[in-house]
Amino acid sequence: MTEPTLDPARTPARTLVPADAPVVLSVRGLVRHIPITRGIVFQRTVGQVQALDGVDLDLRRGETLGVVGESGCGKSTLARLLTAIDRPTAGEVTVLGEPISRLRGRELRAARRHIKLVFQDPYTSLDPRMTVESIVAEPLRIHHDVAPRAEHRRMVRELLELVGLNPDHAGRYPHQFSGGQRQRIGIARALALRPEILVCDEPVSALDVSVQAQIINLFASLQRELGVAYVFIAHNLSVVEHIADRVAVMYLGKFVEQGPAEQIYCASRHPYTRALLSAAPDPFDARRGDRIRLVGDVPSPINPPSGCRFRTRCWQARPSCADGVPPLAAPDPAHPEQLVACHLPLAPEGERPEVSTPLAPDEEPGASVEPDASAEPAASAGTAGPAGTAVPAGTAGPSGPGTRGGTDGPAGSSGPGTRGGTDAHGGPGSRGGPAVR
Secondary structure: OOOOOOOOOOOOOOOOOOOOOOEEEEEEEEEEEEEEEEOOOOOEEEEEEEEEEEEEEEEEOOOEEEEEOOOOOOHHHHHHHHOOOOOOOEEEEEEOOEEOOOOOHHHHHHHHHHEEEEOOOOOOOOOOOOOHHHHHHHHHHHOOOOOOHHHHHHHHHHHHHHOOOOHHHOOOOHHHOOHHHHHHHHHHHHOOOOOOEEEEEOOOOOOOHHHHHHHHHHHHHHHHHHOOEEEEEOOOHHHHHHHOOEEEEEEOOEEEEEEEHHHHHHOOOOHHHHHHHHHOOOOOOHHHHOOOOOOOOOOOOOOOOOOOOOOOOOOOOOHHHHOOOOOOEOOOOOOOOOEEOOOOOOOOOOOOOOOOOOOOOOOOOOOOOOOOOOOOOOOOOOOEOOOOOOOOOOOEOOOOOOOOOOOOOOOOOOOOOEEOEOOEOOEOOEOOOOOOO
């Protein structure tokens, strides 16, 4: 089965970023390891959470880079490091040619004028004791050399009008606005100093769908008008597809694939990217009926797997995948802008495993079945599979949870019975592991 291409009628029109546009943000070898300590008086380090481990990226003026991945993969940590809220363990963040990771005091404050953060939650990112005018004018008061104080009120009104709010409401408090309006206030505050870069940490995830569309359209219009560049972090692949020029897919603290949005969505080369795309519902795309479901949970960042970090959930993993960390490189010379970190990148035409099991109509999204060519066809009575292997829907394996739709295993088996029949004597039925969204 080949990878279908996106419908041109549904592909959003993006502003073409010139190849010679200046790089406004550059990241090289960014690492953030958070120490785990034990003890109260005499603390000692007993481990490290590898939140980020070697991230590289470039962002050009007027460009949007979308960052996607599962919860806990390091996206918000990346946002905090880019805006110098947190300090990296290693690596460097360069804004407009100036390294900012080691700056302190006035120098750091001056550098932060060029890169601002739009927070995820519009309810907690605004001070409830301050009026909207005070919130939006706060960056102008801190950077008093931007404009004289007499101009602050006029600039606040212009910013509120720029983001689609009534300037006459500047004297109100945050609780008097809806969620979408509060997010517009946060965007106005971030734009107060006219930064070249906005880091948007899931700015629409807490909003209704209709309000999400309004905020996304606002970001697009601001980019056309001001030429600002975005690092846009989101879970929703459809939102990223609509707004991003390039997409970076993150897994367990690393970028596993990076490239133009059209290339990522139409001809992804990394198995994890392919699984994410198959999990996103799309009524216009026939591939959604052939969903790739991954077994197991994301490994702990305290002790990630050796070699390729995705190999413990990858259906095409080989023993050699544990030997070395795959570099983020272009597998196809015809597309040098598409970078993939995989020892066995998928074919450009997107061949999928033929046995990837689609969800049953009545099945909840909690079930997880690994696409495995060695799996036997499902038996009508729930035949048990060999230990450690993935079994199609309707069967039960003795070493893992059964899948929904079959009958229960015999009493005393080591795995719980499957959901859909009478519970086995050994324990209740199980829905299985979580699915990738």
